[in-house]
Amino acid sequence: MDAFRKQLDVLMGANRNGDVREVNRKYYDRDVCRFYLVGLCPHELFQLTKMDMGPCPKMHSLQLRKEYQEAKEKGVDNYDRDLEDVIDRLIVECDRKINRALKRLEDDDAKAAIAISVSEVTQTPEIDEMSKQIKEKLKEADQYDFEGLTDMKIRVMEVVDELRVKRADKQSMLLLDAFNKDRAALPQPVPNPPALPPFPAVAPDPHIQERINEKLKRAEELGEQGMVDEARKEMDEAEALRKLTPRQEPTGDPAKFTAADVRITDQKLRVCDICGAFLSVYDRLMGPVFREVLLQLKN
Known part of the structure; x- marks a missing residue:
């Protein structure tokens, strides 16, 4: 609702309802946006972006902008410097953001x-x-x-x-x-990197292999007795022990990568x-x- 009210203020004037208080409004009032009078309100630039500054809390009026331009030509007021200061601060903020982004990329890839x-x-x-x-x-x-x-x-x-x-x-x-x-x-x-040699087979640990054999034998005995669930449990434990067997890591030259x-x-x-x-x-x-x-x- 506030957005529609602001659009009506810009198109028809803030005194569209005949409010006497707003009829006498001047461009130099505190609640009038000076940046809009100059020609650029930062709040209108980056709507729906990461740099969105939100809606401008002050009033925008084409009629007051015209009055300001006439006063500026007469040398009465000039708000250009105020807008320059705001833009300078925004540029400094952007420069800091650039440096942070560069640093972030440098951490991953210089x-x-x-x-x-x-x-x-x-x-x-x-x-x-x-x-x-x-x-x-x-x-x-x-x-x-x-x-x-x-x-x-x-x-x-x-x-x-x-x-x-x-x-x-x-x-x-x-x-x-x-x-x-x-x-x-x-x-x-490198377009065609050399293929790595196959991993050499590694002998399992004797103690682990002994436990695996015991589990398999126990599973066979339980299966003969009709205890299917217990036999399956022993098989799962044997498989888990088999996965504990150490594997040979590839020994490639890291300088090649x-x-x-x-x-x-x-x-x-x-x-x-x-x-x-x-x-x-x-x-x-x-x-x-x-x-x-x-x-x-x-x-």
Whole structure:
């Protein structure tokens, strides 16, 4: 219910019910989200992900955003620095996550602890053009939303969704190529390793063999007497004693078994240099949201 109420507040204004207290609301009020006024609320970025910050406890309003933009042009207020500080903290948190992920991979396999530069691998003129189109369409959707043209906004958002899917497909293919190139650089295992010699037969322990013979003889006697359950129990105990016979362990040269023999069959994980997540070749890619927005604010 709160989610629907918040959507109505954004679309129709918080004073849609004629509440006098909310009619006089200003953009600089304490319960108004300053990050939304600037253009980006972190609570809306990572919904339904591991980095979900939950719903924003403060108010979002397109009308108040417009008032803030007008005040900013006049030099009255500027909240850009507040958003920059929040994004800086999020980037530091992501860097720590990256380091922890790299350390975790290093513990299992030092060669696999590679941070794929997602921002560089997926940065092409075609991807940049799609990102530019998405940004322009989102601004257009906000304008339609502010003017109350809901149908036009829905159409624009459908175009945005299509562009995002196309961009994600292009980025995933570029990332897959990067994985394949990195995998090709790994040392390859021996194609036909030499077969191990058969295990030599080991003589059973005399004491254990004597007990096995006693159990088998006792089982035979019980069987002749018609005591089937007792005979079966003696047979099971004899079989258990037979399994206690020591086995010869293979004596192979451990130097011949390299880490590549194990790593080459499970070389799918890398660490994202943006959020620190473990990436798989089958993952879809999310863009470098934080650094992109921070660069725009600083410029």
